Structures are given as structure tokens and as C-alpha cells.
Amino acid sequence: MAAAAALRLPALGGWSLWADEVATAGLASLSWAELTGTLPWLETTPPVYYLLIKGWTALAGDSDAALRVPSALAGIASVAALGLLCRDAFGRRAAFWAALVLAVTGWHLFHSREARVYAILTLVFLLALLAGRGFAARAVRPGGSWVWSALGLAIISVLAAWLHFAGMIAAATAYLYVLLLMLGRRSLDPRAMGRFLVAGMAAALLVLPVLWLAWVLTSTDEYDGMAWLGGLGYRFAAVSLSRVVLLAPPVLDPWPVLGPACAAVAALLVAVLAWRSLRAGSRTAERMAWAGALLGGMALFLLAQAVGPIVLPRTLQLLVPLVAGLMGLGIAGMRPGVLRVGLFLAFVVSQAPGLHDIFRTPPDGSDWRDLAARLAAAPRDGSVVIALDAFDALAFDRYRAPGGPVADLVLLPAEGPELQRFATARLTSATPVAPEALLATLCGGAMAGSGLLVVERLSPLLDEARRILDTALRPAGAQPGAASGSRSLRLRPWTPPACPARPSAARP
Structure with missing residues (x-):
């Protein structure tokens, strides 16, 4: 004992x-x-x-x-x-x-x-x-x-x-x-x-x-x-x-x-x-x-x-x-x-x-405290934070520094586990977004022109989500930058996508 x-x-x-x-x-x-x-x-x-x-x-x-x-x-x-x-x-x-x-x-x-x-x-x-x-x-x-x-x-x-x-x-x-x-x-x-x-x-x-x-x-x-x-x-x-x-x-x-x-x-x-x-x-x-x-x-x-x-x-x-x-x-x-x-x-x-x-490292290497410290030390540029899983968004919010950014979007396929949509809506401040609606969401309202910051947890279960994100952003001109983090948890910046120009209102 x-x-x-x-x-x-x-x-x-x-x-x-x-x-x-x-x-x-x-x-x-x-x-x-x-x-x-x-x-x-x-x-x-x-x-x-x-x-x-x-x-x-x-x-x-x-x-x-x-x-x-x-x-x-x-x-x-x-x-x-x-x-x-x-x-x-x-x-x-x-x-x-x-x-x-x-x-x-x-x-x-x-x-x-x-x-x-x-x-x-x-x-x-x-x-x-x-x-x-x-x-x-x-x-x-x-x-x-x-x-x-x-x-x-x-x-x-x-x-x-x-x-x-x-x-x-x-x-x-x-x-x-x-x-x-x-x-x-x-x-x-x-x-x-x-x-x-x-x-x-x-x-x-x-x-x-x-x-x-x-x-x-x-x-x-x-x-x-x-x-x-x-x-x-x-x-x-x-x-x-x-x-x-x-x-x-x-x-x-x-x-x-x-x-x-x-x-x-x-x-x-x-x-x-x-x-x-x-x-x-x-x-x-x-x-x-x-x-x-x-x-x-x-x-x-x-x-x-x-x-x-x-x-x-x-x-x-x-x-x-x-x-x-x-x-x-x-x-x-x-x-x-x-x-x-x-x-x-x-x-x-x-x-x-x-x-x-067992006393030093999370089992999947995802040290959210380290990630929060890295984010707190970086300049705040108003980037849109995208998570690939509802509980990643929840973890991001749980460990963020006071006054730090929260997860803004969770990329969820339209036909995916209902638990993910439920958890995103009920437990986080993020908005669930389908891949086909991601570009329209990023180009609309206050998010237009903002840089992107993607929370990447290196798990085989999220490989498909990373592929979907890449497919949605690259055709619009967004490019990934160098990731920062440790072991299996990283933050990867992306350049803003090239949003289509909005038609100007006709003058009378």
C-alpha cells in the first residue's frame, strides 16, 4: 500500500x-x-x-x-x-x-x-x-x-x-x-x-x-x-x-x-x-x-x-x-x-x-501548459485560432493565459461524430464550421484579412482533419508557416486566404 x-x-x-x-x-x-x-x-x-x-x-x-x-x-x-x-x-x-x-x-x-x-x-x-x-x-x-x-x-x-x-x-x-x-x-x-x-x-x-x-x-x-x-x-x-x-x-x-x-x-x-x-x-x-x-x-x-x-x-x-x-x-x-x-x-x-x-510527460506528449506559455510570450497579432477537435479547443481555452486568445473555430466535417458538435457548442466559445464553409467564414465579418493560427495535435485520429484543412485553405492562397511547440502539440501559423472581392454597392 x-x-x-x-x-x-x-x-x-x-x-x-x-x-x-x-x-x-x-x-x-x-x-x-x-x-x-x-x-x-x-x-x-x-x-x-x-x-x-x-x-x-x-x-x-x-x-x-x-x-x-x-x-x-x-x-x-x-x-x-x-x-x-x-x-x-x-x-x-x-x-x-x-x-x-x-x-x-x-x-x-x-x-x-x-x-x-x-x-x-x-x-x-x-x-x-x-x-x-x-x-x-x-x-x-x-x-x-x-x-x-x-x-x-x-x-x-x-x-x-x-x-x-x-x-x-x-x-x-x-x-x-x-x-x-x-x-x-x-x-x-x-x-x-x-x-x-x-x-x-x-x-x-x-x-x-x-x-x-x-x-x-x-x-x-x-x-x-x-x-x-x-x-x-x-x-x-x-x-x-x-x-x-x-x-x-x-x-x-x-x-x-x-x-x-x-x-x-x-x-x-x-x-x-x-x-x-x-x-x-x-x-x-x-x-x-x-x-x-x-x-x-x-x-x-x-x-x-x-x-x-x-x-x-x-x-x-x-x-x-x-x-x-x-x-x-x-x-x-x-x-x-x-x-x-x-x-x-x-x-x-x-x-x-x-x-x-509518468511524472514528466503527458502520455500523448500534448503539453498544453507549454503551448499556452509559448503563445503568451509571442506577439499578439489578432490571428484566428482554429482547432481540429472540440476537446482541443476546450484544452486551448482551459490553459490559455489570462486575457489570451480563445479558440475561434473548430473544423468539423458535416458528417462527423455528433459528440464533437455537441461539445463545441456546449463546452467551448468556438464556432463549429464545416470545411466547405471555412473560407466564407474566414472572409466574412471581423475575421476577414486576419492571419490564422492552427492548433495541431499530432494524432493519427486527426490526420484526416489536417488534410481537409489543407485542402480548404491552399486553393485560396493561404500558406502554412513553421510550427512551434513540443513533441505532439504545435501551433502553426497560416497566411490569410485571398478573399474574393465584395461587389461594391451601385451609386444612385
Whole structure:
């Protein structure tokens, strides 16, 4: 717990919010009615997380650090929950090492320090596994004590589903773990099987509204918030799955040699320690149920990918505690004690890129504070500020210097995610403009003849927007200048477009 807190709580506001966190800050500022009535049909994350953050910010404020505190607390609690789970399943020594492994794992650490839902979802998943163990023990006993365990497991599973659509996979994995545990203990008699089916049906019925909402979002509009995921494909899913399950450090790009080397060390340690924990002669019901839940969770993610795009490193965080549990079990079985310490330290070294960068750099390199400082130091020339994404405009406004310029326009295709138009209108002072109307907008009113300043965040998701902007401006004579910024966030000036002359009014 001390190690988990020491890595998750310090300097939570050390760097600016990145794109997804800006979305959290903006969407959590909506009214309660909008969060429950409008947002569920636009956003790919169900509204419960935003409702939670809205309530939290009413108490703690909406500073960068305050927004991240719930995730940090959930990350610390997840380490404790994994320790309890492994102590019950494998003993105290394995629980100690499993908790330590999770505490320093780069993926879990990163998501425990960002204002997104994934650390909280991981905690709820671990609570579901704990509740599942309680149900597995009570389902074989006479009497009605199993009912409360079944109800608790169902409620936790439904909470996971309402936090994120990946929570449905978390719920299914928890029930799979219970089933494998009961099968391994040879306690699944007809009475216990009936109780297990009742518990599963209760959860399934309660999850149906979430399943229906997910189906509506993925099937009714090709331009909904999930549309961008469709182009990632199975190759991206396979790479993401291997990186997360093998606990490769989440930050590799700035580390061209050390990053892959650390990833290779982490993969080797995961493979060796998992084999050690499951080798012949040690395949107890507890171990096989744990490994089966991990493999089943991986399979469920791949099956879900066939229905709708969901396999991303962030959603796969649910599997990280299961991997950490196997690693802790493998380390605990090593002799002598110095070997256990050495293996753990080797794993810490394998996470070095993530442990180094997590306190210094936003995950996508978009340092909005640095951008605001650069803009404040530059001469103010009245340029029109154009953003290519609603939440980029929101971030630009959030970090601007007092009295500094705000985002004026957000370039949005006419057939694009409705969430972008909603967020632009509701959360920013910018005006959404379609590409075909951009030139007319720039040449009309107070904007005519003004220079342009384009906010560029280097993300593959915005490549098409940059191409559209280029296509709209170059034919009108506008030319881009040299961009200024750092890593993935830049400001690029453009010369004013050549506006068509307005016809003069006829004299009488």
C-alpha cells in the first residue's frame, strides 16, 4: 500500500490534462440532466463515471490534480484488493509479491494517474472477483446465505458495466472465474449449479440496458463516437493484447532502444513466472481457475472485437491484475529469498520507461501548459485560432493565459461524430464550421484579412482533419508557416486566404 500510494499520489497535477482527460473535465461540467439524458447517446463511455466525477469536483474542484485523485485512490485500493484476493487464493507470500508487482506495473500506474475511468473499473473488477470467491464458497452450503453473495456479485458486475462497456467483459470474466473455481473444487453439484445459474441470470438481466445502449451506439450511426475505432483492426488488437498481457512498459516512443529492451525483459519475466506458477505438480484448483479467468478474459475481448471495436490498451487494463497475480505466485515459489528480490527488481527495471515518464510527460506528449506559455510570450497579432477537435479547443481555452486568445473555430466535417458538435457548442466559445464553409467564414465579418493560427495535435485520429484543412485553405492562397511547440502539440501559423472581392454597392 505504501509503495502504491508513493507512486500514485505525488505530483498528480505535474503535467496538463491530455486529450481524453480534457474530455472528462468538460463532460463532467455538464448538467445532471445532460449527463443522464443527452450524453449516453453520444459518448462511448456510459454516464456513471462522469456523474461520479461531477459529484467529486463539486467537493474538490476541477484542477488537474483534483480530477485525477479518484483514479489514484482507486489504483491504491486495487493493489490492496489484489493482495486480499491472492492471500485467500495462494497465501500471504504470493499476495505480498503480487501486490508489489501491480504497484509498480507501468500500465496500472499510468491509468491510476489519469482522469479516466480505467483505474476505477479495474478496482470494481477485483471486487467482483472477491465477491465471486465468497459466492463460490457459500453456493455449496445449505441455507440461504448464498443469496446475498449472489446479489452482491450481480450488483458489482452491473456497476462495472455502467462504468464502461468493457465492464461487461469484466463481469463475464468474474462469473467465469467462479465457475472454474467451483469446477476445480468439484463442488458444482446440481444445487450449486442452479444457484450459479440464478446468480448469472440476475446479473445478465441487470446488464441488459447497458448492452442495448452499446448496441445502439455501434449499429445506428456510422459517425458515432466509436467510428474511429473501426479502422484499427485485429492487428492493432493483437499488438495491444500482447503488450498489456506481457506488461511491456506503456511508454516506448521516446526510448527507441531501451523501450523495446525493457519490453523484452518484462515479457520474459511474465512468461517464466507464469510457467513457474502453473508448472506440472502445482496445478491446484485455485491456480487453474485464475489462469482460466485470464485466458477467458483475453478470449472475451477478442470475441467482443468481432461485434464492435473495444480492444485498446486502456480497456485491457482489466487483465493486468490477473497477470500480476500469476507473477506474484511465481516469485513466491522461488528459493532462496534473494532470488525473489532479484526477480522483482528486474521487473522494476523493465518498467523503467513508464516509471520515468509518468511524472514528466503527458502520455500523448500534448503539453498544453507549454503551448499556452509559448503563445503568451509571442506577439499578439489578432490571428484566428482554429482547432481540429472540440476537446482541443476546450484544452486551448482551459490553459490559455489570462486575457489570451480563445479558440475561434473548430473544423468539423458535416458528417462527423455528433459528440464533437455537441461539445463545441456546449463546452467551448468556438464556432463549429464545416470545411466547405471555412473560407466564407474566414472572409466574412471581423475575421476577414486576419492571419490564422492552427492548433495541431499530432494524432493519427486527426490526420484526416489536417488534410481537409489543407485542402480548404491552399486553393485560396493561404500558406502554412513553421510550427512551434513540443513533441505532439504545435501551433502553426497560416497566411490569410485571398478573399474574393465584395461587389461594391451601385451609386444612385
